[in-house]
Amino acid sequence: MLLLTCPNCGPRNVSEFHFGNEYNPRPADPAGASEAEWVDYLHLRSNKVGVQKEWWHHGTGCGLWFLAERHTKTGEILRTYLWRPDDNAGPDSETGAKP
């Protein structure tokens, strides 16, 4: 069983958490987004083999939602952190420095 590190509670069995799917921020201006952008947001997923940025919820723990970078094949978890406004900037921000 994977050990997932909650940014608040520390390492816990993954069964304490709820998986919240691939990180998929809502377009800042839904009305203004193009139809393609909107369908992309609603349905399309990259579903890649590799490190994926995704939501988790520590439901039976502290109740926080947080982000994890996890390899979808090996299960290795690179890091976990609480959401911050610059996370919405899109995939490019993944390369930006974070604590």
Add this chain to the structure above:
Amino acid sequence: MSLKLFREALAGRQRLPRMWRQHSLRDSYEAVIIGGGAHGLACAYHLAKDHGITDVAVVEKTYIGSGGSGRNTAIVRSNYLTPDGVRFYDASLKLYEDLARDLDFNVMLGQRGHLTLAHSDSSVITMRRRAETNRLVGVDSRLIFPEEIARLCPDLDLSDRPRYPILAALYHPPGGIIRHDAVVWGYAHQADARGVHIHQNTAATGIDIQNGKVIGVQTTRGRIKTDTVLNATAGWGAIISDMAGVKLPMSTRPLQAFVTEPLKPFLNVVIVSGSLHAYVSQSDRGELVCGGSVDPYASYSMNSSLDFLETLAGHLLALFPCLPKVRVLRQWAGLCDMTPDYSPIMGKTPVEGFHIDLGWGTYGFKASPICGKTLAELLATGRTPDLIRPFRLSRFAEYDLVGEGGAASVGH
């Protein structure tokens, strides 16, 4: 005992024909099918048989049937929820019923009945809704109550339990199980016999596209020129589609299963409980084949988990309290390409010549024959058959989902 076998027994092993041959990879094929599962091989078979197209390569990363087709719990049925779904799966079941003759290979279809249990009054309603739709489309399916359930499956716990009481069941007499590997081998054998090349240990690594059209497939054994490609790689489908730049509404989740040690006949029908996320059947070899819901998070790993064993064991005992001493022999996992509306995605994509047969999630094995037939028609004629039109990729952009959530989620 068949005469053929008799002859083989006398002939000795040297003269046994190979079920399929090995070929060197040609540098071009009329069509390339990626994925040597039941879907890909069925399509190859129908291309050759129905349309006379035999210049076809099936490329398979490892061995045929190594994907979902070799890992599924082999339940076939057609009692879905939407009329589109029921018609489609019914057409598939009909093909299955004659498959042994078509392929001259016994796929051991056992139609001993399929029961989906209802543990709450809301699920009684869903079951009734399914039964009613099914019957209107001509599929044998009805709602039955504990007395009849007890006759079909005497060892179920039908007592007045606080949690998960069994209030009713959707009974589907033609549902049952099949020898899944035999389906794969049978299709491979007959496709091969008609000239299709089956290339095992050959992985697709890229799709060549020019001006929005497919011109070839790159593989670990070399490049193939072709203008017609079918992506039939199920759990790996997003990876192949990504090579063609086609993004899909799909998420890959592992689904696990286990078998027990062999037992004398104990369970004649297939038992499915959606609320308990559990289903079980007994194979002809005597093992109980048991499955549950998909893993709780997305992954491309086919590792087994202990959590799955523990949870499913608990749920099986809730259904059959007399099984605590039966032992689990082996557990395994496969990958499922889940879609938001629990319906597949079949047909054309924005890239000309690049077709998909994906989104089969946890329930696609039963659809193999009809997928093979309809997709072969599409590949051969360029026209999308009516039967699969509801499942087109563009339904997502058109906000026209199919909505099989109520019948497919744990139903298999």
Add this chain to the structure above:
Amino acid sequence: MSATKPALLTPLYGVTKGLGARFVEIGDGWLIADAYTESASEQAAARDRLAIADVSADGNLRIEGADAETTLRAAYGLPALAIGESATVGNGRCYRLRADLFSVITAPGDEESTAGAIESAAQSAGHRITVTVMTHGQASVRIIGPRVAEFMSKLCGLDFSPAAFPDGVAKRTSFAKTAQLVVRRDIGQLPAFTVVGARSSAAYVWETILEAGEEYGITPIGHDALSKIAADSTERGT
């Protein structure tokens, strides 16, 4: 307008009554199991084997807000706490569950006044925090005994070794397949845990504990035995 003082029933009232409990009124009028058999043998069960007690009448506050720490410091001189650690505040004990979230467990009946004190401290400092009395939403049980840490690992996946889970630490986690706040709160030398979770699962959790504790000879004990053990330990401690 009815004159009778309303009775307060803990979520374990029915279960404990079914086990033959005699009740006593504590706090704001909570009826709590006082004893099932006789106090001395119940005390012995806790000391020598394993005991379980309903303490759902304990006050319970949830204090949320970025300013919660500052407020509690101003009101009670709360020391700096890491997540999970605790300190005494007034008559109760304050556990830090998150950077912005604290839980205060008080003696039965003390929660309203404690909440008032915290709220007014926040108000005078201009802090925006939310204090919610959660007492009625919770079921709390104490599990006590020399081998309690070993017992806990039958129902919960956390590491209960003293180094990993010292006295005074609280962790919200999965216990018996439900979400519970698990608190290690020894009684002097006697190891003990408190398990706090949703009221509606109380009977289920209690029965699950009793079944799992059978091999340890688990015994339900009442308020009386529990207070005597606590009193003994403070005497011995001082």
Add this chain to the structure above:
Amino acid sequence: MAHEGDTIGSALAASGVRVISRSFKYHRPRGLLCCSGHCPNCLVQIGDEPNVRACMRPVEEGIQVRSQNAWPSLRFDLLSLSRFASRFMPAGFYYKTFIRPKWLWPFYEHVLRHAAGLGVVDPKTPRGKYDKRYLHADIVVAGGGPAGISAAHAAGKSGARVLLIDENAELGGHLRFAGARPDSETAAVERLRSGLAGMDNVEVLTNTSVLGWYRKDWLAAKSGNRLFKVRLGSLVAATGAFERPLQFENNDLPGVMLGGAVRRLLHQFGVAAGRRALVATANDDGWDVASDLRAAGVEVAAIVDERPAEACASPHGEALVAQGVPVHYEHTVVKAVGGKGVTAAIIAQTASGDGVDKGTCKTINCDLLVVSVGWTPDTDLTHLAGGKTRYDADHAEMLPTELPSHLHVVGRAAGTHELATQLLEGAIAGRGAAHRLGIGPPPDAAQAAELQRLKSSEPRRSSPRVSVPGGMPKKRFVCLCEDVTEEDILATIAEGFDSMQLLKRYSTVSMGPCQGKMCSMAAIQMCARATERSIPDTGTTTSRPPATPVSLGTLAGQDMEPVQLGALHDWHLANGGKPMVAGRWIRAEHYGDAIAEVKAVRDAVGLIDVSSLGKLRLTGPGVPDLLQRVYINKWRKLGVGQARYGVMCNDEGIVLDDGVCARVGEQEWYMSTTSSGATGMYDWMQWWIQSGWGEGLHLTNVTEAFAAMNLAGPRAREVLGDLTDVDLSNEAFPYMGVRSGVVAGVPCQLLRIGFTGELSYEIHCPSGYTVHLWEALIAAGQPHGIKPFGVEAQRVLRLEKGHSIVGHDTDGLTDPIMANMEWAVKLDKSDFLGMRHLSRVAEHGPHQRLVGFKVSSGGAKPEEGMQIVAASNGKREVIGWITSCRLSPTLGEIIGLCWLPAELGDREGAEFTIHVDGRSQSARVWHGAFYDPEGKRLRT
């Protein structure tokens, strides 16, 4: 007869029973082979427990042992007649037979099903008591033989938390039955073992089997009825090795036994497995067995060793020869002779490769044929934990390689057979594993070099020979579980199933109870040879948990199925409430007569427990912004003391939940959700709050802190008035108002809302007061004819009002416009979840519509879930379905809600057809409430 400490297997052996089971396919007689719980030969039924390994199960007073797969009794097994047909039953024979005619297959299948399978399930087996325990360790050592003991000792010395696990009753591994050993060796192991006992940080679990290592750092083990789940740092696999059978004709006859089994019977149970033994071997282990047998008084008919005389270096060699035991060097067994047990063996001189010289065949009488020709390291755990194996041609064994850093493999599992080397290997691994976790010093480099030297100089123990030609390959059994013969394997390969994965699936080799422990290695070697490939190119099958079969009871553990009970649960039961499952809650469906309950509410007053509703507290200036975003309707103008109904959607425009939200203070709101949505909607809002929409607010889940009950009916005001000072007049406390006040001495929140269409008050109180308040209301209501009412009455009452229930009348594809909640959709807000989608739907119109209907008078009542059909071009098309339907006691008519194509549903009065039990039932569309359409009653 049975000894203290006997197993069923040893007791049977002691009393001369040789045939213990019948084989899976041909029902051939089978007897003890491995005696260590690996092979399938001794599977028996014990009482209600199927497939018990008789060689491992201790004998107990009064147990009932039955043979399996044999009818009516072991000795007269009718199905064993299929043996004579075996020349027609090659692997996968069923795929090519029974194809035609189609209608006959079910009969064939019935016969096949009854012939297969092993043990039986007794339907009266009780659920039983099982439990689980979590453990935490830095290092788990799996296997308590010398290598494992040494590893645990070293890791313990380093200061790590160590768990040493062995499936036997005592530590020692094979040493326990290896017969006499040099004192120095015994003493070395004994020193380590007693050292373990003195270490607090080392825990030893005996009688415990490791089931598998799971990703990640998670290990399962079982002991009796208990499952252990271990969180670990590193794993040391010291699981030993299985002795390997040899493929010769009739190699499955009872009386053919592995050397280890013979020694186990001898040394552990004092049982001699035969009177006259022939030992076929390829290493010194066989000589040891021969010597032990002789010492026990068994006649050794011959030692047949594959090796030339010079290569045989057993210390017992000289003595055995001197005692006159005939030795045949460079010979091997060709065939076992006998019917139900061995009576003789045919041996022959070995020739080049695997061959034998047929001209040298000799028959030697014996009743025990001991096979000791090699070892298969048990690398199951190695594979499960992420390690690989490679074929070492020098040692003719699959050995671990490319191990991940958390895994060490030691002892015979790593191909190390010499005791001193095993001890050293264990110690180095134990230390290394601890050091990797930052505990203790690293292993000594010089020792590591010494280990490499010792390992490379070990003599070969295992013969590369796989099978012995001559005789009939269809009687050379490779897989005993599945009755797969060498002939089957070769035929399968010839048909194109030429990789291990396909070979396994077609021939079923390794798919039985032993999971390849006895046969995988042989199958791989045969496949490699037949396809002229190297062993690595042949591939392997996948190792999968569990390493040893484990019962469903053990996996399930204690029966734990959380249920949620409200504070009034006992009251409901005591007062005739019929419990019903609603999600995780148990609620009261009715109290005997739902119709009477409906009538009470319509004519007088009723009280329903709605405590399972979700209840959320929202505080802070930021709340209105959040409500604007998560609800589809508007919230900015809601004043203190007012409540409003709201609907929440996701961005796909799908209805997630509905409920009422009240403003109870300047900066405080109180929201309710549906019962099933309580946790989900809280988590959903927290998600938005924690990812940007949480400015200036706090959201607290108070679902359980408050109970809720709805007092409904024309006399509700009078009943409540008796218990509270709150001004209940319509003016002071109008419909959709919220007030706080004391009721029956209890501080409450009162909301003038309800689902029933009557004057009603939803009363929320702190949960501890629930019973008091409920009883006070019932008492106050007595003079007014109050009745408690349940979920069923509530459903009827709301249906009469035309209200839909989210999740009952709607599903995962329903948007609020199609669900007839268009009035709530406020597209002039700046943004809300679902707005973009709903704008689209509003523009194009919905396809389907949820509407009310009335069945034409005298018609049959459709059940919920029934379909609405229309005839088009002579075909019957499904166009909708019934979501709710009841005979309204108030109206005396059959009413309901259903889905229809929008253009039909939008026409009030339009007629349509419901398919009821094969007949057509007509009904008409009804818009609005069926009862009190103006809603006067709830506003008075």
